[in-house]
Amino acid sequence: MGAGLVISAPASGVGKTTLTLALARAWRHRGLNVQCFKSGPDYIDPAFHAAATGRASVNVDSWAMDRGAISHLVSRGADADVVLAEGSMGLFDGVAAPGVSGTGATADIAEMLGWPVVLVIDPSGQAQTAAAIAAGLRDYRPGVRLAGVVLNRVASPRHEDLVRRALNDAGIAVFGALPRHAEISLPKRHLGLVQAEEQAEIGKLIDEAARFVAEHVDLDAVLRSAASWTPQPAANGLNVTPPGQRIALARDAAFSFVYPHMLEAWRGAGAEISTFSPLSDEAPDASADVCWLPGGYPELHAGKIAANARFRSGLRAFAETRPVHGECGGYMVLGTALTDADGVRHEMTGLLGLETSFAKRRMHLGYRLATLAAPMPGHRPSARLRGHEFHYSTILAQPDTPLAVVHDATGAVIAETGSQRGHATGTFFHLIAEDR
Structure with missing residues (x-):
């Protein structure tokens, strides 16, 4: 006790x-x-x-x-x-x-x-x-x-x-x-x-x-x-499905916003996680089933990400046959371009058409409830996902098929719908749990 x-x-x-x-x-x-x-x-x-x-x-x-x-x-x-x-x-x-x-x-x-x-x-x-x-x-x-x-x-x-x-x-x-x-x-x-x-x-x-x-x-x-x-026995655990059996997870100073309970739930369900560093110009593990790019601070490293050809080409090759998902900063890197706080435009991986800018900062903050219009790794269409959004980027373009209908905690529909193109998906919110 x-x-x-x-x-x-x-x-x-x-x-x-x-x-x-x-x-x-x-x-x-x-x-x-x-x-x-x-x-x-x-x-x-x-x-x-x-x-x-x-x-x-x-x-x-x-x-x-x-x-x-x-x-x-x-x-x-x-x-x-x-x-x-x-x-x-x-x-x-x-x-x-x-x-x-x-x-x-x-x-x-x-x-x-x-x-x-x-x-x-x-x-x-x-x-x-x-x-x-x-x-x-x-x-x-x-x-x-x-x-x-x-x-x-x-x-x-x-x-x-x-x-x-x-x-x-x-x-x-x-x-x-x-x-x-x-x-x-x-x-x-x-x-x-x-x-x-x-x-x-x-x-x-x-x-x-x-x-x-x-x-x-x-x-x-x-x-x-x-x-x-004294802990009470839980009738049920987390309702979290791993996005794949073997997950290539971007992990470094630019991609580090991952809820610990998510990684534990993935491992608890039998998934294997291999990490790679886009900032070190590493590509995702070619043997993985899915690639996941979490949020972080890509805007502080945009020039390096843009210059790292091995990472960008490796991610594109991966996405030709397998799912790639990005959350917030990871979503931005899956996009076409990111403009940093100094107004410099950096080319990203181009797997999605999203273009974002930090030149005019505006805070986006709050809980999000998303109903998927298309599948994303680990979740079927119509799944209700709960997450949280916190970033300062402005959307300049979000031309791809919306991934979800997204509401804030008051029930208002918001513009940050996420995107889907081919095997690539992305959201501005960080996933916390799926409704049962």
Whole structure:
């Protein structure tokens, strides 16, 4: 039997990831086995979790997954001493219309699993009002239980005292306060944190965060606040079909946005995955049944991708006889051309007619529900796929046959339909699960 906690906050950018990594590493230093999860559609944080704990982390998502799938994924923490689920955005932030088992809010996971919430509160520019915010979050939804608060970016001892007194008066435990001047932060990029695998010094960063948090936070009190937890047997697992028996997966700094649960589900169903690096001018394994190009940062490497003739010709030859699928950045690389942020146009692989540009950035963000009009690897026509879209590219041309009718979480039809031509398919959304 282990203990479970949810790390959340009133908003994004308050310090959830740093606290999660620091707690995980600090407890690991004490000899505890720590398992992390990420609530919501984030494909970067799980790699940081794995770096901190030495155990693979996966996403749990109440909009895209049913309770059985979430229970199945969370059961991997059965042998851990403590389980931490890191939230996304604010505690109750989700979409307006419920999905499979909720709105995608962190609070859904906290209530579903019965784990109390540790709030990270940034009281910058306020004092007693921070207690009012914490009390409001505590009382907003009866099924969600607040364990206590960690203050981040506290300006001075006097500032900390004012906030602590107000929280104590509200009956809210304060586990610790992190001074503003000594803040530990991780490098950022336009789609979020720079990926863990790109940071050679990530271990040192996490160790420093753990030392800093252990100095200012009562780790024993946080651990005591966790709920005793025994995983419940899942009636069903993930509804994920591998796209093929042998999958050639693009994997490098330009193609790295893959949900860990997807790869595990593919392998669990008996598929073999071989990786190749387009940035190293490698072609997909010629013995593979299907090629999959995930998202990432192709716009940062567009010139190199355009120049890598072996990759481009190898992918084209593969696509003459076997399926090739691209998600988001991978979809863009399957297209005709990509214009980078400097306005330079780079020729891509030309398997699809899609042309995109980063010269005029515009954010596209949100859950997606797609009903396939044509088959894509692993999924039949009419299948309902749930995913998430997050990119800054603008479509200049999308001339091929639409792959799907795609709706956002409100039910509105969107223009990013995906494309299909020959054996090539692509979508702007990252697949999370198929409806049963």
